Amino acid sequence: GQNIDQPTEMTATEGAIVQINCTYQTSGFNGLFWYQQHAGEAPTFLSYNVLDGLEEKGRFSSFLSRSKGYSYLLLKELQMKDSASYLCAVTDTDKLIFGTGTRLQVFP
Amino acid sequence: DVKVTQSSRYLVKRTGEKVFLECVQDMDHENMFWYRQDPGLGLRLIYFSYDVKMKEKGDIPEGYSVSREKKERFSLILESASTNQTSMYLCASSQNREETQYFGPGTRLLVL
Numbered sequence A: 001g002q003n004i005d006q007p008t009e010m011t012a013t014e015g016a017i018v019q020i021n022c023t024y025q026t027s028g029f030n031g032l033f034w035y036q037q038h039a040g041e042a043p044t045f046l047s048y049n050v051l052d053g054l055e056e057k058g059r060f061s062s063f064l065s066r067s068k069g070y071s072y073l074l075l076k077e078l079q080m081k082d083s084a085s086y087l088c089a090v091t092d093t094d095k096l097i098f099g100t101g102t103r104l105q106v107f108p
Numbered sequence B: 001d002v003k004v005t006q007s008s009r010y011l012v013k014r015t016g017e018k019v020f021l022e023c024v025q026d027m028d029h030e031n032m033f034w035y036r037q038d039p040g041l042g043l044r045l046i047y048f049s050y051d052v053k054m055k056e057k058g059d060i061p062e063g064y065s066v067s068r069e070k071k072e073r074f075s076l077i078l079e080s081a082s083t084n085q086t087s088m089y090l091c092a093s094s095q096n097r098e099e100t101q102y103f104g105p106g107t108r109l110l111v112l
Helices: none
Strands: A003-005 A009-013 A018-025 A029-037 A044-049 A053-057 A060-065 A070-075 A084-092 A095-098 A102-107 B004-006 B010-013 B019-025 B031-038 B042-049 B065-070 B073-078 B087-094 B107-111
Touching: A003 A084, A009 A018, A018 A029, A018 A084, A018 A102, A029 A060, A029 A070, A044 A053, A044 A060, A044 A070, A070 A084, A084 B042, A095 B031, A095 B042, B004 B087, B010 B019, B019 B031, B019 B087, B019 B107, B031 B073, B042 B065, B042 B073, B073 B087
Parallel strands: A009 A102, B010 B107
Antiparallel strands: A003 A018, A018 A070, A029 A044, A029 A084, A053 A060, A060 A070, A084 A095, A084 A102, B004 B019, B019 B073, B031 B042, B031 B087, B065 B073, B087 B107
8 A cells, every 4th residue: 555654743943954754655656755835835846856865955955765665854954934844755656645744843 | 937827726615516626837747636635634636637638536536527628727626515625725737747746826625
């Protein structure tokens, strides 16, 4: 079956580093996406991992281990505007399966 | 930039009404998707389409139908709205099946 797990909520302080984990089980895995969604808005693309390893993009990095069915999103130098939900999504044959999202609150 | 637009941001309908949600993308994408998003359940795929006049059921198609008469437009139809269809509806498009999906702003539907 298909299953994606990520923490429901996390809190962090402005300027800190936070790691959001995602574990998954799918039958036809091709790659893993991370999306950011601010309250009341549409999800926006952050990263896409196909191969094992770390992909860095500015303050955000995403890691994938296909053998472990595991990914994380790393956010550095947190800013207040990073308060949002972060959605992990995996490709399963011909569609995306989304996790329920991790709501991150950044405090001053 | 990819632009995906949805016909309404907010919609209030009565039980039993027929509801049309329209989605238009301007990037000539092959693939279009309809999701609903509910607290604690995440995004769930209702229907998707890989080509004009083509549709595939997602994970929760019951109570919904879709239409794709033109490449840029993908419509979601609630034949007879029910209160359990109160939700946020999100449309998305992508060029290829494995590529990034771009989302519209969403339609928050309330069925009374």
